[in-house]
Amino acid sequence: MTTPKLRAELDGIPTYKPGRPPARDEGRPAFKLSSNENPYPPLPGVLEAAAAAAASFNRYPDLACSALTAELAERFGVPAAHVATGTGSVGVAQQLVQATAGAGDEVIYAWRSFEAYPIITQISGARAVQVPLDAGEVHDLDAMAAAITDRTRLVFVCNPNNPTGTAVRRAELERFLDRVPADVLVVLDEAYREFITDPEVPDGVDLYRDRPNVAVLRTFSKAYGLAGLRVGFAVAHEPVADALRKTAVPFGVSQLAQDAAVASLRAEPALLERVRALVAERTRVVEALSGQGWTVPETHANFVWLRLGERTADFAAACERAGATVRPFPGEGVRITIGETEANDLLLRAAEEFRKEL
Numbered sequence: 029m030t031t032p033k034l035r036a037e038l039d040g041i042p043t044y045k046p047g048r049p050p051a052r053d054e055g056r057p058a059f060k061l062s063s064n065e066n067p068y069p070p071l072p073g074v075l076e077a078a079a080a081a082a083a084s085f086n087r088y089p090d091l092a093c094s095a096l097t098a099e100l101a102e103r104f105g106v107p108a109a110h111v112a113t114g115t116g117s118v119g120v121a122q123q124l125v126q127a128t129a130g131a132g133d134e135v136i137y138a139w140r141s142f143e144a145y146p147i148i149t150q151i152s153g154a155r156a157v158q159v160p161l162d163a164g165e166v167h168d169l170d171a172m173a174a175a176i177t178d179r180t181r182l183v184f185v186c187n188p189n190n191p192t193g194t195a196v197r198r199a200e201l202e203r204f205l206d207r208v209p210a211d212v213l214v215v216l217d218e219a220y221r222e223f224i225t226d227p228e229v230p231d232g233v234d235l236y237r238d239r240p241n242v243a244v245l246r247t248f249s250k251a252y253g254l255a256g257l258r259v260g261f262a263v264a265h266e267p268v269a270d271a272l273r274k275t276a277v278p279f280g281v282s283q284l285a286q287d288a289a290v291a292s293l294r295a296e297p298a299l300l301e302r303v304r305a306l307v308a309e310r311t312r313v314v315e316a317l318s319g320q321g322w323t324v325p326e327t328h329a330n331f332v333w334l335r336l337g338e339r340t341a342d343f344a345a346a347c348e349r350a351g352a353t354v355r356p357f358p359g360e361g362v363r364i365t366i367g368e369t370e371a372n373d374l375l376l377r378a379a380e381e382f383r384k385e386l
């Protein structure tokens with residue numbers, strides 16, 4: 029049977045594997061520690077804003093996301109023309125690739141890193157150049173700079189990196205940015221920015237200001253707890269931000285998402301309180317795992333990484349039996365989201381048991 033002709037680039041594209049929800053079992057706890065979500069309910073005022081917006085979802089949303097854009101511009105001290113919103117930061121990342129790269133071009137990123145990068149690169153038709161993380165699970169920025177060729181159009185730097193949680197510091201990132209040709213776009217993916225407490229890890233928004241080839245990606249999905257509403261944004265100089273407006277799916281960001289995001293920004297004190305609590309839990313989990321004998325790379329995000337190699341699947345299964353679903357990367361390791369205290373306790377007990385049986 030003749031089928032419609034599809035682009036050959038789509039052959040063999042890896043499918044995005046979302047973190048699994050926990051298997052529900054009567055009488056057993058079931059925590060989802062597999063998608064780096066926020067365990068808390070919406071911030072004060074957010075549900076009300078979303079519910080009010082829901083009353084008019086017979087209407088299209090504001091195409092330009094004007095109120096949210098203005099709020100973000102004010103919040104970051106940047107011109108509104110430098111803010112471009114999209115359907116989650118993964119949507120904006122895909123637009124950035126679409127805007128810069130096609131067949132014959134190259135997109136560079138560290139590996140392992142965010143699993144959407146290979147997918148959106150392959151869809152564009154560009155070649156993916158994966159640069160291995162260094163022995164400490166950190167971006168090898170020298171190797172990434174050395175991988176740049178005349179064909180390179182975009183470089184992703186995921187800071188902190190998903191799934192390892194590791195981060196690059198200011199001096200090394202600035203040295204890297206100085207080496208990147210001015211016509212190559214560097215995308216600083218800062219989906220987990222709010223969880224950074226180390227002052228040496230730079231804020232991409234500071235770095236983008238005098239660098240026209242730097243774009244910063246942020247999201248409302250993680251610290252802000254709006255993963256289900258799909259809204260993220262880029263801060264970038266006008267040519268890049270304009271390209272994002274051209275490549276955006278019209279009306280992609282719902283009015284619910286826009287209004288909830290504005291309300292979330294206005295609830296910043298409550299947000300910071302929750303972030304502090306999660307960071308305290310992160311410290312507790314890392315210390316406990318290290319105390320049990322695990323090697324835990326320094327994490328700056330709301331998750332931890334255990335390089336378990338062959339034992340990855342067994343460890344994930346043991347956590348699942350205990351009632352916590354984690355995110356295994358078969359043969360490589362496990363990413364564990366920091367959740368509510370009870371979930372973290374349960375995870376730590378499962379990890380301890382597993383360790384004893386090694």
Ligand SMILES: Cc1ncc(COP(=O)(O)O)c(C=O)c1O
Nearest residue numbers: 116117118142190219247249260
């Ligand atoms: C590094 C990184 N970037 C971007 C995203 C996408 O987040 P969203 O599309 O929900 O904004 C994620 C989500 O897991 C991520 O880990």
